Structures are given as structure tokens and as C-alpha cells.
Amino acid sequence: MTEEDLAIMRAVERFAATVTIPVLHEPKRDLVDQVGTGTLFDHGGRLLLITARHIFDEINPEDLVIPSTQSRELHGIGPYELHRADNKDIDIAIVELRHPPTIERARAGWRVLTLT
Numbered sequence: 001m002t003e004e005d006l007a008i009m010r011a012v013e014r015f016a017a018t019v020t021i022p023v024l025h026e027p028k029r030d031l032v033d034q035v036g037t038g039t040l041f042d043h044g045g046r047l048l049l050i051t052a053r054h055i056f057d058e059i060n061p062e063d064l065v066i067p068s069t070q071s072r073e074l075h076g077i078g079p080y081e082l083h084r085a086d087n088k089d090i091d092i093a094i095v096e097l098r099h100p101p102t103i104e105r106a107r108a109g110w111r112v113l114t115l116t
Contacts, residue, residue: 019111023051026065026074035059038095040106043115047103049095053084056093064095066102069109078102 023036038051061082065074078099085092097103106112 019113021110022067023055024065024067024074025059025063027063032065032074040110040112041115042112047097047106047112049097051093051095053091053093056082056084061095066106068105075102075105
């Protein structure tokens with residue numbers, strides 16, 4: 001691998017780190033587990049969390065929490081719309097965040113990519 005290849009890989013890793021958020025599950029107060037990672041996308045003003053489909057095979061989406069980047073507080077995602085393929089081999093889920101305070105906190109604390 002060349003120095004240029006290594007530099008490109010490091011640049012991709014740095015970018016990925018800026019757009020990757022932890023997907024946390026809090027089934028009981030103060031019992032939190034990271035169940036995956038995701039990326040936030042804005043599509044026509046809608047805020048979408050793209051993550052792995054298999055996460056939702058074992059957890060209740062109502063128990064998802066988004067960590068704050070400004071404090072140690074965790075907030076539930078509130079109202080949402082979950083989209084996932086019926087085919088388990090397609091391991092992608094889209095969680096459309098619908099709760100204005102959740103959307104505001106997510107936009108303020110995390111990098112959001114656009115689909116346009």
C-alpha cells in the first residue's frame with residue numbers, strides 16, 4: 001500500500017468518524033447499551049437515521065436514545081417512523097425522526113448529511 005493510499009484511508013476514516021453516531025438502547029432507566037451505529041441524513045427537510053435492520057429484530061424502537069454531544073444526557077427519540085425491508089438479507093433500516101425536540105437536538109449535536 002502506498003503512502004497516498006494510506007492518506008486516503010485516513011481521510012475516509014476521519015470523515016466516517018464525523019458522521020457516525022452511536023445507536024443506543026435504554027430498555028430501563030440508566031440501563032444503556034450501544035446496539036449499533038448510524039448516520040443522519042436530511043432528505044427534503046426530513047431527518048432520517050440510517051442504520052442496520054437487524055438491530056430491530058431484538059429491540060423496541062421506542063427504547064432508542066440519542067446521546068447529546070454537549071452533555072451526558074440521553075433523550076428518547078419520541079415519535080418516529082421505522083422503514084425496513086421484509087427481506088432480512090437487506091440489512092438496512094431507516095428511522096424517520098418525527099419529534100421536533102429530538103430533531104433539533106440531533107441537528108445541533110451531530111453532523112447531518114444531505115441526499116440532494
